[in-house]
Structure formats: structure tokens, C-alpha cells
Amino acid sequence: MSVIKRFEKLDFCEREALRYLRFGQSEADERTHSALEEVKKEAEAVLAPSVCYLQADVCGNCVGGIFVGEKSAGRFLSGCRRAVVFAATLGIGIDRLLSKYGQTDAFKCALLQAVGAAYAESLCDAFCSFLQENRKEALGDRFSPGYGDFPLQAQREIFALLSPERAIGLTLNESLLMSPSKSVTAIVGWGAPKTEKGCASCQMQDCDYRKDIK
Amino acid sequence: MKDILTAIKRNPFVLDGGMGTLLQGRGLSAGEKPERWNVSHFEVIEQIHLEYLQAGADAVTTNTFGANALHYGEEELISVVEAGLACAERAVKRAGKGYVLFDVGPCGRLLKPYGDLDFEDAVQLFQKTLSLVGNRADAILIETMNDCYETKAAVLAAKECSDLPIFVTNVYGADGKLVTGADIPTMVAMLEGLGVQAIGMNCSLGSKQMAELTGEFYARASLPVIVQPNAGLPREEDGKTLFEEGEEEFAKNVRRMVEEGARIVGGCCGTTPNFIRRVKNTINGVAPLPVCKREICAVTSYTHAVEFGKIPLLIGERVNPTGKKRLKQALAEGDTEYVLNEALSQTEKGVSLLDVNVGVPGLDEKKLLTKYTCAIQSVTDVPLQLDSSSPSALEGAMRRYNGKPMVNSVNGKQESMDAVFPLVKKYGGVVVALTLDESGIPQTAEGRLAIARRILKEAKKYGIERKDILFDPLAMAVSADPSAPSVTLAALKLIREKLGANTVLGVSNVSFGLPNREVITAGFFTMALTCGLSAAIMNPFSVEMQKAYYSYLALTGKDENCEKYVSFASLYTPSAVAEGGRKQAIEDGTLKSAIAQGRAESASVLCAELLKTQSPIAIIDGHIVPALDEVGKGFEERRVYLPQLLMSADAAKAAFEKIKAYLASTGAKEEKRGTVVLATVKGDIHDIGKNIVKALLENYAFRVIDLGKDVPPEKVLESAKEYGAQVVGLSALMTTTVPMMEQTIALLHQEYPACKVVVGGAVLTEEYAKKIGADGYGKDAMASVRFCENVCKG
Known part of the structure; x- marks a missing residue:
């Protein structure tokens, strides 16, 4: 049985939300900013962030028996013996709001999608900080099925391992998509070196979603 | 055994x-x-x-x-x-x-x-x-x-x-x-x-x-x-x-x-x-507490219960096409968004439940009641009253309803009870019981009480308890019979006192045939409340009704510290002030500038003003579309960001709503440029892009059928054929789902070659789009709109 960790509050990064809204490096105008604030408040009221997880052995290109891809294992788990497999969700409240605005208000719906994505990222950050508390060994970077050579099919195995349906009400459908939608499954290794990650390592220099790289 | x-x-x-x-x-x-x-x-x-x-x-x-x-x-x-x-x-x-x-x-x-x-x-x-x-x-x-x-x-x-x-x-x-x-x-x-x-x-x-x-x-x-x-x-x-x-x-x-x-x-x-x-x-040796019958009369959604018999409750009556041309038109055309907005706007007015009635002659009520019950439950968690005279329509909706519904209605006719009570027994529900039977509506309060008793007795046979019945002693037009309201109120009191049951009234009926109906309806409402009414089916937008309701609660000690009254009364705007706001909006510029700047309220008022002198088509071609073109161009040139584009789309929508209402009132039909089916392909849930395209296409007067996300190829084909779409728009954001996009295009081209396919999404490029067989590539939302315009120009 997996262990459950709930979070009362999450940090919110407006920059991250703006990135999803394709503002690139630009600042938000006043109306977008205030609308974003309003939507953020609505989202905040229904957030139920929870994570279920297990510690698992790393063995070759597998974690807890789940194949994570050769390149991914090399990049994210080199030198790791143990890793954490987790599933995180913001809960169904955001989906309910998305359903409402998706059918009646395209503007708010787009903002809410961005706010939800930013919160999901924030939840993963909060969870990894929680894992790191009182541990000497450093956590590496998290990586998820469907990215790089970590097959999306691994979603089924992660679900079989963690039973997040029961633990946190997170389900997987036939197309390997999760409900509630603002959810993440990922693996993060103990004692892995920090890699150069995300946008910095990406070829697409003029991507709308690109983060500011210093 | x-x-x-x-x-x-x-x-x-x-x-x-x-x-x-x-x-x-x-x-x-x-x-x-x-x-x-x-x-x-x-x-x-x-x-x-x-x-x-x-x-x-x-x-x-x-x-x-x-x-x-x-x-x-x-x-x-x-x-x-x-x-x-x-x-x-x-x-x-x-x-x-x-x-x-x-x-x-x-x-x-x-x-x-x-x-x-x-x-x-x-x-x-x-x-x-x-x-x-x-x-x-x-x-x-x-x-x-x-x-x-x-x-x-x-x-x-x-x-x-x-x-x-x-x-x-x-x-x-x-x-x-x-x-x-x-x-x-x-x-x-x-x-x-x-x-x-x-x-x-x-x-x-x-x-x-x-x-x-x-x-x-x-x-x-x-x-x-x-x-x-x-x-x-x-x-x-x-x-x-x-x-x-x-x-x-x-x-x-x-x-x-x-x-x-x-x-x-x-x-x-x-x-x-x-x-x-x-x-x-x-x-060992601990005796369990007895199992008690609780007298709780509750209706629920999928999150909370509302309980009758504590403070009187409001049931919003606006999703009911009787006498509402615009709603009839929306139901006939499958304009779900309009219906949902009617439901949502009532929830902002403090109703505890929403009535859902979709009976329009010539439309399939059974299908529609289930459809809109589910649709309304997908945007609000306010519990619903499923309202139909057709038991089969009720059954469909009761089955699908998420929670324990309120059901309107059963009456004292044997046929009605034989049809409705088995449904309540199977699916659960609080049922509204009208005090009429085979011989009509009794002229006396005692007569209505007698019917209520019979209904209660018959319900018992099914194991349906008093707590799951709300009696409606039937409000009728005072203009037709001056004594009608007194009989209704007397019956209401009798049912409360003799049967201890909860009651409900469709209060608006009382004012039928009179001018400024809400004035007298509100007076009757107050009288009914003092007789112990548990709930009223009413128009939550009526300020007179709100005044009556919040005053009653405060005056009878049902509103602690008068909190509800204070929050209502301090927001209450006398009509002269509201009129001032309207004038301000008009003086504030043109419809074109209101849309370009994304001011929805102004756009609505200004469009209504233009409708006095111009035809709908002149307004669309001369004001709305040029404004959208201007914003769209800014977006293409990256001067305008996504949220601003959507604010303009909203403003245009508000203007369109005025045009639709105008057309409904004249009985005219809205001209559409063409039909577009939109979907995010199977395996993908990213629908931001698709939703934006939808909003814009609607603004450009296309009929849009939105199939949602994670949609299998067969479903796309089926809908495209069903609605005779000229264009199908497909969206995918993940590299893993592009093959599914290719498969969907191939199926469409094979089975429905008359239809063009435009694709969009972060992982696509023009070249890639061609490679997977698409007829067009929507670099962004505006490009998709332009593609549809070109196809439908012929």
C-alpha cells in the first residue's frame, strides 16, 4: 500500500501560469493579471492536493520493476539505488471548474488551465521538498512517463504499484490519461546528480513555452 | 434460511x-x-x-x-x-x-x-x-x-x-x-x-x-x-x-x-x-443504539444536500421554455451553452435548487431532459428538480442524475401514482405531489387535503415516506378567481398542520394575466411563507421576490444577525442607478471598440442599441467581424496575447447573444456560414487551443460542434456526417497522439471526402500537418478561422 501525503496550501507562480498562456518573457497586462488573480482564488478554494508514493529499488533500467527507458535511466538515475515513485493530483475540484468554464467561458477556462498547470508543478515541487526533509541523500530531477524514452505505457504499471485510485482518487483511462486531469505521475531518484534540465537542454530556442534561462 | x-x-x-x-x-x-x-x-x-x-x-x-x-x-x-x-x-x-x-x-x-x-x-x-x-x-x-x-x-x-x-x-x-x-x-x-x-x-x-x-x-x-x-x-x-x-x-x-x-x-x-x-x-455486551427513522427531507447533488423544513428554500424556475422564445430556440438548435448560462446565472442569485423543464412540442423530451440534466450537473453542484409530465422522461433523467433528485411531479390521479411512485422507489427522490385528481382541482382547502392524504397512503404502499413528498396545493390566477389564493393558502396551512408534510408552490401562477406580475407575486409569496411554505418555485432575478424573501427571513428570526438581508440589501441597486450605468456604456464608444477592448457588458448594451436601427447582418459584418479581425491580426503579429484575444471573443459573444435574442423574438433564423466539428484526438486531453478556436469560430458565425477531448476517430466521423460539417478541426498537443491524428484524418478522407480537415497543436508544423494528410494547418486560432472561411466561401 502506498503512503499518502496531503498538502494544505501550495505556492503559486504567476510566471509559470503566464508561460502556459504563451506570454513568453512578456509581462501580463493589468486585466490579465487581475483576472488571473481572480481565477487563482477560485482554484485555490477547491484545491485538494494529495500525493501517494512508494520507495522502490532501482535495478538497471527499471524502478520497482517498471521499465523507465534506457536514456532516461542514464540521465535521471545514474548511480541511484533507490527512487520514489509517486502520483500527485490537485483533486477533482479544478476539473469541475474547468468543465463549467469550458462550456461557458473560454477566457476563464484558458486562465484556469494555466493556473492548474502551475499548481500541479508547484505540488510536485512541494512534494519533493517534503521528501528531502531530514534526508542527507539528495533527490535528483523527476521524470514522467511519456517524456523522452520513458514509455507512456508505464502509467499502467505505476497505477498497479501505487493504487492511486484508492489512495487519492486518481484514475487512469483506456487512453492512459488521468482523471482528475491536473495530475502527475513521476519517478525521482535518491542520490542522482542534478542534470541540466528542461528548457535549457532543448533545441527549440523560439518556443512560446520556453522558460527564462539564465 | x-x-x-x-x-x-x-x-x-x-x-x-x-x-x-x-x-x-x-x-x-x-x-x-x-x-x-x-x-x-x-x-x-x-x-x-x-x-x-x-x-x-x-x-x-x-x-x-x-x-x-x-x-x-x-x-x-x-x-x-x-x-x-x-x-x-x-x-x-x-x-x-x-x-x-x-x-x-x-x-x-x-x-x-x-x-x-x-x-x-x-x-x-x-x-x-x-x-x-x-x-x-x-x-x-x-x-x-x-x-x-x-x-x-x-x-x-x-x-x-x-x-x-x-x-x-x-x-x-x-x-x-x-x-x-x-x-x-x-x-x-x-x-x-x-x-x-x-x-x-x-x-x-x-x-x-x-x-x-x-x-x-x-x-x-x-x-x-x-x-x-x-x-x-x-x-x-x-x-x-x-x-x-x-x-x-x-x-x-x-x-x-x-x-x-x-x-x-x-x-x-x-x-x-x-x-x-x-x-x-x-x-462484547455493548448494546448498539437503535436504528431510528429520521424525518429528514433532503435532495442532493453530488456534493451536498439541501434540506426542506428548516428555512424556506428558493427553486429557480428559469430553465423552463414556457413563454420563453429564446430558450425554446436554444433547445431546438441544441445551443447547450445558452441553457447552461440560464442555469448558472440563477445559481448566482442564491437559489438552493434549479428546476429543469425542457418540454417543447415537437422535441424529444425524454432525450433532452436526460441530456440537460447531465449538462447542468457538469457546470454546477446545485441540486436539480427534474420537471416533466412524462414519466419516461423523468425516468431517464432520474436514472442518470448524480445524487438524489427532486421530482416534479406526481398527482392524485391513480394513473400518475402508478407511473411515478415506482420510479421514486427505484431511483430515490423527493417528489412534488400536486393536490389534484381525476375530478380536477378541488375548490376547497379540505378537498385538497383529502387528495394529499390519499397520495400519502398510496406512497406508503411503495415504502415512500412522508419525508420524501412535498405537497403542492396549487397556486392559481387571482385574475380569474379572486378567492383562489385564499383557498391555496388555507390548503397549505392544513397540509402543514394535519399531515406535518413539507410544501412547495409555483408562486408565479398567481399573477397570470396581470401587469407587472412580480409585484403581486411577491405579495403572495410573503403570505405563503407566513403560512409555512417550505419552498417556492420562482424567478430568482425578480428583485421584488428577493425583497420579499430576505425581508421574511430577517423578520421571522430565520436570518442570524440579518446577515443575508444585509448582504442582499447592500448590493441591491435601485433601477435609476442601473439605468445610469447603461447610459455610461453607450457613451463609452462604439461596439467595435468595446469588442476590441474586450468589454463584454458594454458590447452587449451597444449591440442592443444598434439593433434599433440596423439589421443583424449589418451589425455582424459592419461591427463585430471587423473588430475581431483587428484583434486577430494583433494576435498574429504577437501584439495581442491569448487572454486579450479571448476577452474580445467574450465581448463579441455578448453582442451575439443580443442578436440571437432579437432573432428569436422576431421568429427569424440565424444565418450560419458553415458547420465545423472540433475535437482533441483520442489519447490527448489538451483542449486549450481547441476551445479558443471554438470561441472564435462562433464569433465568426460558424456553427460549431465541439466533441471535447480524447475523442476516437469513429466518433469524429460519425458527428461530421451527422451534422454535415464542411470542416473538421483536430487538435493534439503531445507527440504521442499525432499518429492518432493521422488515423482520424485518413478515416475522414476515406469515408467523408467532402469534408476538409484542419489540424493544430503545439507539436505540429506546416510540413508535419501535410505529411499526416491534413488539408490545412492552423498555426494558431486565427489561422484556423481563416481556413474555415476559405473553405465555406466555396
């Missing part, structure tokens, strides 16, 4: 404890399906059952938690269910005692609209398993359900393919809510409405936390209460999962739960036969 329902009437009834954790201790590996052990390790399963019985459990639960057709093929499903039952039967035989509960867990998928499993598919899924049980169990235990809707599907499946008693437990958090939002009053009301035999809580919480909720659960329930807590919360220690509660602590807390109302007790994750032995010993 031994009867489990008699057994639970006597002493506290002890169930078994955890299975999964024990199996893992005996070698079941993480991720392995436990039900397979019914066949491969049957002696282990049988032994665990036996250990529980020997420890003092009165019943064992079959190892069939995940035995459903999503996890097993047809043949294997039969064998794990059959073997699971056999293990329990053998253990009972060896122990020489014990009942068998057939275990049903959640299917693991979330139901629509938030997940992808259709409600009826869920019902069938549970039936596939439950139809294998026959009489080999003493009861069905539907457990660990964390969604109200899935619980309903499982219960209906059990009712439809078995006569066994049904026990249900749900997974509550420490806040007393399911992870999908329903609270204890909601689940109790819904499950009692569905007619199950025992209800309760299991899993997730430890015994200490569950004990905190037991009193509340007992106070709501008219049925025996089940508790099966975990052995505390799981925690991690050196990479292992441990449970925090020991046997003694657990048993002590279970004893407390029995003292506070639990009658059927057991354990869930982390508990073992030793836990159950300790429980059995600890509760």
Missing part, C-alpha cells in the same frame, strides 16, 4: 478485516491481481476467511474487490468470482458459522463527465460481475467507493440483477467528505433513496478519525451504520509502509463507534484476524 437482516438487528455485527495487506504478507507481489489467488492459492484465501471467522467475525467478505470486466477477461472473471465464493463457502462450512458478503470494489475508472466511463457502461460493468453471484452470498457489500456517481451505478446494478440485501460503504476523508466531494448527508440521502439495507464508511481513515464521524453519520441515517476503518494511517519507515494503530487502540475506538451509533463493525487496510478478535472481545 439464515437471514442476515435479522442477524444485524440483534447485537453489533462483526465483519472481517483487511485482505490485501495479509496477502502481501503471504507472498502476493505489489501490482499482482489479488483475485487471481482465489484460483491459484485458494487454500490461502480460504485460510484467511477461516481465521477471521475463528477470531469472532460474523461474516466474511469474498476476495472479489477488483473482480470486474475492466481487469479480467470474460472467462477469467467467471472463474475468479466462482472461486472467490467457493473459498468463502468452504471457510464458513469449516467454521460451522458465518455469513458471506460478496465484495464489490470501485472499477478504477472515473465516470463522465470528469472521467471517460459512461454511467450506463459502469452499470453494465458491475452487472457482469454481480450476475455471477446468484444466491451464493447473504448480501452484497459495495465498498471503498469514493465517488457518489459510481456508487449509484453499482447499487442500481445490484438492484437490477440480484435480490440480495445491499450494504454500501464509502471512503470519507477526515473532513467527512468523499474525495469527489460528497458529504455524509448527501450519501445517506442518496443511498437511502436507492433503498439499500445498510450504509457506512470504510478505508482511508484510522479508527480514531472514523470515530469522530460516527455520531454525525448515525444522526442522519435511518439504516444500520457500518464502520470498517484502517489500522490508522499508513506511514513510511525505512522505505516500508506501516500502519500506526495497534489492536488495543483500534478495538477501543471501535467500541466508541458502537456506543455512538455503529452497528456493523469490521476493519479495512492493515487490520488482521487479531484486530477482529480484540474488537469482538471489547464490544
Whole structure:
């Protein structure tokens, strides 16, 4: 049985939300900013962030028996013996709001999608900080099925391992998509070196979603 | 035959404890399906059952938690269910005692609209398993359900393919809510409405936390209460999962739960036969509290219950096409968004329930009532009153409704009662009973009371209690009969006093045929409230009605510190001020600038103003489209960002709404440029881009059929053909779903070559789009609109 960790509050990064809204490096105008604030408040009221997880052995290109891809294992788990497999969700409240605005208000719906994505990222950050508390060994970077050579099919195995349906009400459908939608499954290794990650390592220099790289 | 329902009437009834954790201790590996052990390790399963019985459990639960057709093929499903039952039967035989509960867990998928499993598919899924049980169990235990809707599907499946008693437990958090939002009053009301035999809580919480909720659960329930807590919360220690509660602590807390109302007790994750032995010993001699009939008249959604008989409640009447041309038109054209906005705007006015009536001559009411019930439930959690004179329309919607609905209506005619009461018995609900019968509406209050009595008596035959009936003593036009309101009010009082039942009135009827109807309706409303009215079906936008309502609450001590009154009255705008705001908007510029700047309210007012002098088509071509073109160009040149584009789209929509209302009032039809079907392809849920394209296309007067996300190719084709689409727009954001896009395009081109396909999404490029066979590439939302314009120009 997996262990459950709930979070009362999450940090919110407006920059991250703006990135999803394709503002690139630009600042938000006043109306977008205030609308974003309003939507953020609505989202905040229904957030139920929870994570279920297990510690698992790393063995070759597998974690807890789940194949994570050769390149991914090399990049994210080199030198790791143990890793954490987790599933995180913001809960169904955001989906309910998305359903409402998706059918009646395209503007708010787009903002809410961005706010939800930013919160999901924030939840993963909060969870990894929680894992790191009182541990000497450093956590590496998290990586998820469907990215790089970590097959999306691994979603089924992660679900079989963690039973997040029961633990946190997170389900997987036939197309390997999760409900509630603002959810993440990922693996993060103990004692892995920090890699150069995300946008910095990406070829697409003029991507709308690109983060500011210093 | 031994009867489990008699057994639970006597002493506290002890169930078994955890299975999964024990199996893992005996070698079941993480991720392995436990039900397979019914066949491969049957002696282990049988032994665990036996250990529980020997420890003092009165019943064992079959190892069939995940035995459903999503996890097993047809043949294997039969064998794990059959073997699971056999293990329990053998253990009972060896122990020489014990009942068998057939275990049903959640299917693991979330139901629509938030997940992808259709409600009826869920019902069938549970039936596939439950139809294998026959009489080999003493009861069905539907457990660990964390969604109200899935619980309903499982219960209906059990009712439809078995006569066994049904026990249900749900997974509550420490806040007393399911992870999908329903609270204890909601689940109790819904499950009692569905007619199950025992209800309760299991899993997730430890015994200490569950004990905190037991009193509340007992106070709501008219049925025996089940508790099966975990052995505390799981925690991690050196990479292992441990449970925090020991046997003694657990048993002590279970004893407390029995003292506070639990009658059927057991354990869930982390508990073992030793836990159950300790429980059995600890509760020995403790008499359970009696099962009481609770007089709670409650209707629920999937999150909360509203209760009649405390303070009077408002039921919004606006989703009812009688006398509303624009709504009739929307229902005829399938304009869901308009209907949803009608529902949503009422919820902002403080109604506790919404009436849903979609009866329009010539339209399929049965289909529409179910459709809009589901659609409205996908945007608001305000409970609904399903309103139709057609029992078959009611049945469709009651079945699909997520929660316990209010049902309008039944009346004193035998035919009506014969048709409606069986539905209430099967699906649950609070039913509105009109005090009329075969000879019409009685002229006297006593006559209406007599009908109410007969209705109550007939309902009893079905086991439907007074608490689930709201009597409507029928408000009628004072303009036709000056004595009508007095008779209605007298009947209202009589029904309250003599029958102790709750009441409801469609108050607006009283003012039929009179000018400024809301003035007199509000007066009548106040009179009805003082006669003890429980709820009114009314227009929540009527300021007169709001004044009457909030004043009544404050003046009768039903509004603590006059809080509700204060918040209403301080926001209340006298009409002269509202008029000033309107003038301001007009002086503030042109429709074109209002749209370009994304000011929806101004756009609405300015468009209404233009309609006085210009034709709709002149406004669209001369004002709306040029404004959108300007914003669209800015977006293409990256001067305008996405949110600003959408604000303009909203403003244009507000203007369009005025045009639609105008057209509806003249009976004219709106001209569409063409029909576009939009979908995010199967395997993908990213629909931001698609939603933007939809908003813009609608602004450019296209008819848009939005199929949503994760849509299979066959569904896209079917809809494109059905609606005769000129263009299909497909969206995909992930590289993994582009092959699905290619497949969808190929199917469309093969089966429906007249239709063009435009694709968009972050992973696509013009070249890539060509490669997968698309006719067009929407670099962004505006490009997709331009493509559709070109195609439809011909």
C-alpha cells in the first residue's frame, strides 16, 4: 500500500501560469493579471492536493520493476539505488471548474488551465521538498512517463504499484490519461546528480513555452 | 434460511478485516491481481476467511474487490468470482458459522463527465460481475467507493440483477467528505433513496478519525451504520509502509463507534484476524443504539444536500421554455451553452435548487431532459428538480442524475401514482405531489387535503415516506378567481398542520394575466411563507421576490444577525442607478471598440442599441467581424496575447447573444456560414487551443460542434456526417497522439471526402500537418478561422 501525503496550501507562480498562456518573457497586462488573480482564488478554494508514493529499488533500467527507458535511466538515475515513485493530483475540484468554464467561458477556462498547470508543478515541487526533509541523500530531477524514452505505457504499471485510485482518487483511462486531469505521475531518484534540465537542454530556442534561462 | 437482516438487528455485527495487506504478507507481489489467488492459492484465501471467522467475525467478505470486466477477461472473471465464493463457502462450512458478503470494489475508472466511463457502461460493468453471484452470498457489500456517481451505478446494478440485501460503504476523508466531494448527508440521502439495507464508511481513515464521524453519520441515517476503518494511517519507515494503530487502540475506538451509533463493525487496510478478535472481545455486551427513522427531507447533488423544513428554500424556475422564445430556440438548435448560462446565472442569485423543464412540442423530451440534466450537473453542484409530465422522461433523467433528485411531479390521479411512485422507489427522490385528481382541482382547502392524504397512503404502499413528498396545493390566477389564493393558502396551512408534510408552490401562477406580475407575486409569496411554505418555485432575478424573501427571513428570526438581508440589501441597486450605468456604456464608444477592448457588458448594451436601427447582418459584418479581425491580426503579429484575444471573443459573444435574442423574438433564423466539428484526438486531453478556436469560430458565425477531448476517430466521423460539417478541426498537443491524428484524418478522407480537415497543436508544423494528410494547418486560432472561411466561401 502506498503512503499518502496531503498538502494544505501550495505556492503559486504567476510566471509559470503566464508561460502556459504563451506570454513568453512578456509581462501580463493589468486585466490579465487581475483576472488571473481572480481565477487563482477560485482554484485555490477547491484545491485538494494529495500525493501517494512508494520507495522502490532501482535495478538497471527499471524502478520497482517498471521499465523507465534506457536514456532516461542514464540521465535521471545514474548511480541511484533507490527512487520514489509517486502520483500527485490537485483533486477533482479544478476539473469541475474547468468543465463549467469550458462550456461557458473560454477566457476563464484558458486562465484556469494555466493556473492548474502551475499548481500541479508547484505540488510536485512541494512534494519533493517534503521528501528531502531530514534526508542527507539528495533527490535528483523527476521524470514522467511519456517524456523522452520513458514509455507512456508505464502509467499502467505505476497505477498497479501505487493504487492511486484508492489512495487519492486518481484514475487512469483506456487512453492512459488521468482523471482528475491536473495530475502527475513521476519517478525521482535518491542520490542522482542534478542534470541540466528542461528548457535549457532543448533545441527549440523560439518556443512560446520556453522558460527564462539564465 | 439464515437471514442476515435479522442477524444485524440483534447485537453489533462483526465483519472481517483487511485482505490485501495479509496477502502481501503471504507472498502476493505489489501490482499482482489479488483475485487471481482465489484460483491459484485458494487454500490461502480460504485460510484467511477461516481465521477471521475463528477470531469472532460474523461474516466474511469474498476476495472479489477488483473482480470486474475492466481487469479480467470474460472467462477469467467467471472463474475468479466462482472461486472467490467457493473459498468463502468452504471457510464458513469449516467454521460451522458465518455469513458471506460478496465484495464489490470501485472499477478504477472515473465516470463522465470528469472521467471517460459512461454511467450506463459502469452499470453494465458491475452487472457482469454481480450476475455471477446468484444466491451464493447473504448480501452484497459495495465498498471503498469514493465517488457518489459510481456508487449509484453499482447499487442500481445490484438492484437490477440480484435480490440480495445491499450494504454500501464509502471512503470519507477526515473532513467527512468523499474525495469527489460528497458529504455524509448527501450519501445517506442518496443511498437511502436507492433503498439499500445498510450504509457506512470504510478505508482511508484510522479508527480514531472514523470515530469522530460516527455520531454525525448515525444522526442522519435511518439504516444500520457500518464502520470498517484502517489500522490508522499508513506511514513510511525505512522505505516500508506501516500502519500506526495497534489492536488495543483500534478495538477501543471501535467500541466508541458502537456506543455512538455503529452497528456493523469490521476493519479495512492493515487490520488482521487479531484486530477482529480484540474488537469482538471489547464490544462484547455493548448494546448498539437503535436504528431510528429520521424525518429528514433532503435532495442532493453530488456534493451536498439541501434540506426542506428548516428555512424556506428558493427553486429557480428559469430553465423552463414556457413563454420563453429564446430558450425554446436554444433547445431546438441544441445551443447547450445558452441553457447552461440560464442555469448558472440563477445559481448566482442564491437559489438552493434549479428546476429543469425542457418540454417543447415537437422535441424529444425524454432525450433532452436526460441530456440537460447531465449538462447542468457538469457546470454546477446545485441540486436539480427534474420537471416533466412524462414519466419516461423523468425516468431517464432520474436514472442518470448524480445524487438524489427532486421530482416534479406526481398527482392524485391513480394513473400518475402508478407511473411515478415506482420510479421514486427505484431511483430515490423527493417528489412534488400536486393536490389534484381525476375530478380536477378541488375548490376547497379540505378537498385538497383529502387528495394529499390519499397520495400519502398510496406512497406508503411503495415504502415512500412522508419525508420524501412535498405537497403542492396549487397556486392559481387571482385574475380569474379572486378567492383562489385564499383557498391555496388555507390548503397549505392544513397540509402543514394535519399531515406535518413539507410544501412547495409555483408562486408565479398567481399573477397570470396581470401587469407587472412580480409585484403581486411577491405579495403572495410573503403570505405563503407566513403560512409555512417550505419552498417556492420562482424567478430568482425578480428583485421584488428577493425583497420579499430576505425581508421574511430577517423578520421571522430565520436570518442570524440579518446577515443575508444585509448582504442582499447592500448590493441591491435601485433601477435609476442601473439605468445610469447603461447610459455610461453607450457613451463609452462604439461596439467595435468595446469588442476590441474586450468589454463584454458594454458590447452587449451597444449591440442592443444598434439593433434599433440596423439589421443583424449589418451589425455582424459592419461591427463585430471587423473588430475581431483587428484583434486577430494583433494576435498574429504577437501584439495581442491569448487572454486579450479571448476577452474580445467574450465581448463579441455578448453582442451575439443580443442578436440571437432579437432573432428569436422576431421568429427569424440565424444565418450560419458553415458547420465545423472540433475535437482533441483520442489519447490527448489538451483542449486549450481547441476551445479558443471554438470561441472564435462562433464569433465568426460558424456553427460549431465541439466533441471535447480524447475523442476516437469513429466518433469524429460519425458527428461530421451527422451534422454535415464542411470542416473538421483536430487538435493534439503531445507527440504521442499525432499518429492518432493521422488515423482520424485518413478515416475522414476515406469515408467523408467532402469534408476538409484542419489540424493544430503545439507539436505540429506546416510540413508535419501535410505529411499526416491534413488539408490545412492552423498555426494558431486565427489561422484556423481563416481556413474555415476559405473553405465555406466555396
